Amino acid sequence: MATEAKQAVTRTGAAKAEPGRQSLKSAATRARLIDATIRCIVQHGYANTVTPMVAAEAGLSRGAMLHHFVSGDALIRATIVELHERRLKAFRRASQANLGDVRSMVRDYWQQLQKPGFIAFQELAMAARTDAALAEILLPLQSEFTQRFQALAGQLYPDWVQESERLSLAMALSQILMEGIQIASLTGAMDKQLVEPLLDFLEMSVVALRPGQGNDSTMSNEQ
Amino acid sequence: MATEAKQAVTRTGAAKAEPGRQSLKSAATRARLIDATIRCIVQHGYANTVTPMVAAEAGLSRGAMLHHFVSGDALIRATIVELHERRLKAFRRASQANLGDVRSMVRDYWQQLQKPGFIAFQELAMAARTDAALAEILLPLQSEFTQRFQALAGQLYPDWVQESERLSLAMALSQILMEGIQIASLTGAMDKQLVEPLLDFLEMSVVALRPGQGNDSTMSNEQ
DNA sequence: ACAAAAAAACATGCTTGCATGCTTTTTTAT
DNA sequence: ATAAAAAAGCATGCAAGCATGTTTTTTTGT
Secondary structure (H helix, E strand, O other), X not given: OOOOOOOHXXXXXXXXXXXXXXXXXXXXXXXXXHHHHHHHHHHHOOOOOOHHHHHHHHOOOHHHHHHHOOOHHHHHHHHHHHHHHHHHHHHHHHHHHOOOOHHHHHHHHHHHHXXXXXXXXXXXXXXXXXXXXXXXXXXXXXXXXXXXXXXHHHHHOHHHOOOHHHHHHHHHHHHHHHHHHHHHHHOOOOOHHHHHHHHHHHHHHHHHHOOOOOOOOOOOOOO | OOOOOOOHHHHHOOOOOOOOOOOOHHHHHHHHHHHHHHHHHHHHOOOOOXXXXXXXXXXXXXXXXXXHOOOHXXXXXXXXXXXXXXXXXXXHHHHHHOOOOHHHHHHHHHHHHHOHHHHHHHHHHHXXXXXXXXXXXXXXXXXXXXXXXXXXXXXXXXXXXXXXXHHHHHHHHHHHHHHHHHHHHHOOOOOHHHHHHHHHHHHHHHHHHOOOOOOOOOOOOOO
16 A cells, blocks of 8 residues: 655655655655545544544554654644645646636636545634634635635736726635535535535626626625 | 523423422523533634533533533533524524515624524534534434525515525525635634625625516526 | 532543654765 | 665554543532
8 A cells, every 4th residue: 555655755845955865755654644634634523633543544653653743733734734735736727727717717616625625624724713723824824825816816817807806706705605515515504406506606696796797786785 | 601591491401391390400500501511612612622621611510510411422412402492593583573684684694603603503513524423413403404594585585485496596695605704704714804795795696586686697507 | 307419539541742672774984 | 895883764662641431428408
């Protein structure tokens, strides 16, 4: 088991400054531990993810694990960074693929939310609410993500930038609604039959918020 | 703190079959423990809510607490039922207050989500994802709530019942979006400045989904 | 005085961090 | 080039801390 090691070096970015080093095996093991952590969080929840569990999932002893990560906290911290980088990477990829197509953008982000990374991130985000140490790491990343989300939108829809308020609204609506649907699905508060209609409605709403698309009834009651 | 005790007898439904007993003080203590549990879940998260903490919050010893609730599990179970009943009670109240006014309905549910009960419920819902015992209690209640949500809608907007698909969509949109906004706020993924615009947009969308309101562009690409 | 409520004491299990050896790989020196 | 030295990866074991549930003792109220 665990034969996918080479490319892991670049993934964690934790290797020494020198490129080809003797212990790139170390980086592979670190990556294996982080992957195991994500899997455990998804499967058992963050609260129930304990160090022996992660070590077993990674096929390592607890001692070996604490050799690579000084403490359980350090592991979690590295996992968060890894998740954030994956999030951004998937983002860059998406921004190159579909240019200006609302439908693709919605479906792309929806696909993103199906991956285990989102579940793990959501678990951590909820935990951070009552864990100051976690919040200190997570909150800045949340802000950075939302910010890049907006920046990407401005890049994909240049004609939209003038109406920045509507652009922000459309992006926030997309992010919040889709993540809300996914969370509700995870917690059993969502009728699966309504998912597609909701996504369709979201698409329509985003299109309607785009300038020069007719339909100017938005926020008719505010200024 | 915690002086609303008498009615707690009916609230937990766990009192003896006999109505008025000398030791209705017991019911008061039970209610105090449940309130303390909710407070702990909100403040420290479900995962970090431990029995000594709840006892201290309730001003009781751990021994006394286990006298009223055989185990920590029993306490949590009672707390869930209590939260569910509060949810439904607030619901009945809202359904009598604002009849057919979309704006009131949206703002009412939004107010509901500000109360600690929602935070506690969300904590439990997330925990239930990876806790089979919790899920067994929580999932049926989630379904019941969503169902009543729909039922209330049909009662408030009789002219809407014919178009059941649109009604379901509007209700799901309202619930998911508002809860999504609140969750995102709790986890630091929400720009506070966008909350009001989103709520305004939701109101507009729900109105647009109501039949006989003009604007028939909904889901133009489906069937 | 008697029964229920509350407190205290006890025993168990689990998680964590640290310290101790063993093996493998890389470096260094002749 | 090869053997010794150093370092890094890895595994096992141990003690402390804490949460849980049970049992026993004290208090309170009728």
